[in-house]
Amino acid sequence: MNQTRAVLCGYYGMGNAGDEALLMSLLQMLPKSVEPIVLSGNPQATKKQYGVLSYRRKSTLAILNILKQSDIFIWGGGSLMQDSTSIASPIYYAGLMALAQQKGLKTIAWAQGIGPLNKSLTRWLTKQTLLGCDAISVRDTASAKLLSSWQINSVIAPDPVWALQSKPVTSLKDVSQPKVAVVLRSHPLLTANRLQTLIEALGDFQKQTNSFILLIPFQPVQDRAIADKIATQLEQNYTVMSIADPQELKGLFKQVKMAIGMRLHSLIMAAAEGCNCFALSYDPKVSYLMSEIDLPGYELTNLPDDPQEISRTWQEHYDHGEALDRVQIQSIIDRSLIHQQLLSQVITNS
Structure with a gap:
């Protein structure tokens, strides 16, 4: 054959x-x-x-x-x-x-x-x-x-990345504090003022939660400058991480207590690994995900001007928010495999 x-x-x-x-x-x-x-x-x-x-x-x-x-x-x-x-x-x-x-x-x-x-x-x-x-x-x-x-x-069917097999990441094994992943990207809706508001909110949130901040540029050519700018305003307990292997990147979120993400696949990876998520939507595809899995977050166009308000919202979610449970995650993964079935049907008949 x-x-x-x-x-x-x-x-x-x-x-x-x-x-x-x-x-x-x-x-x-x-x-x-x-x-x-x-x-x-x-x-x-x-x-x-x-x-x-x-x-x-x-x-x-x-x-x-x-x-x-x-x-x-x-x-x-x-x-x-x-x-x-x-x-x-x-x-x-x-x-x-x-x-x-x-x-x-x-x-x-x-x-x-x-x-x-x-x-x-x-x-x-x-x-x-x-x-x-x-x-x-x-x-x-x-x-x-x-x-x-x-x-x-x-x-x-749900995005196929839900079903992506993950791999463990060992580079953070010595970090004992709770880890919070932050994934921002450059976009016209993320204005200089909004970015500064988010940075100030993140600084206050970190102090209140004593968390370790992981700044993750999903597309370094676009996102690294934002991650570096945030890093210059955090006093301590942070790192900027770029992981090329998609499976390791997804596996990273298994070690993360909470993810704050703009990029769609940061939220999918985090949710699939059982991480508590908070979305910052710049695009309808992120808003769809928020609606479909009942994900809390802000539309960037409606981002509060007060950093303290954002920080309090994040703290509430950090303390009391719930990740998807295993049954929900497995149900989404199972449904995402419809994409695989479609491939098999067409290829078998080709």
Whole structure:
């Protein structure tokens, strides 16, 4: 039996821990009969880390050759079709999917969060591309409703990172204080004033709880400067941590008492590991998660101006907030495996 070759396309090799976690989840869920070929911003690093074939994501010649030799094309998770950051991104992903469809490959839009789509061009591109897919899975109800309004069928399941196998992290074994993870990212809604308010709130919160602060830049090129700025205003008992292995990054949250996160996958990883979570939402996908698992937090647009108020809210959650219990977590993980079932069905029939 010949091995099936699948091209995996996403925001891979770009230094974003959330997207690397999606890639790792996809690789874990692919049937053993599939040979993955990953389009990456850093093919050498992707090949070394995951042990897979990898080619540059914007090399036209390489992509044409790979598609000619492959059977399946997969959008591998995340908010690929959205125009809130750039119109170039949806054009790129739609173009690759359309090319794969033209070449006769089976195509899968996998674990997608569709939107925001503010422009008529990107809405049209997304709809036309998805109409040509052999199978579609989405990770939130808003995406499913949008596709339903276009008369496009999809299956809905929790983000596959819920099911990502974690690994233990030993670098913090000597820290005896309760640990609080903080994951902030650069974004227009995180203005200088809001960031300063959060830093002052975090300083007061740390004093009141005697906690050890873990500043975790999920995408260092974007997030490291924020983490460093926070670090300069904390007096002691903190560290800035960058962990490249998605499984270790997820495992880190098993040691954390509370996580304060902007990035979607920081909250998913933390919640999946039984950590108490507090969200700072900058995007509908984070707000959807807050609603779906009853996660406390602030919309950044409604962030209080008073650092003391924020600190008191965090302290209350630190002292009395509850993480998801094991039964809830296992139920979410089980449902996230619907993404795996979809892969198996399409690949078995290819």
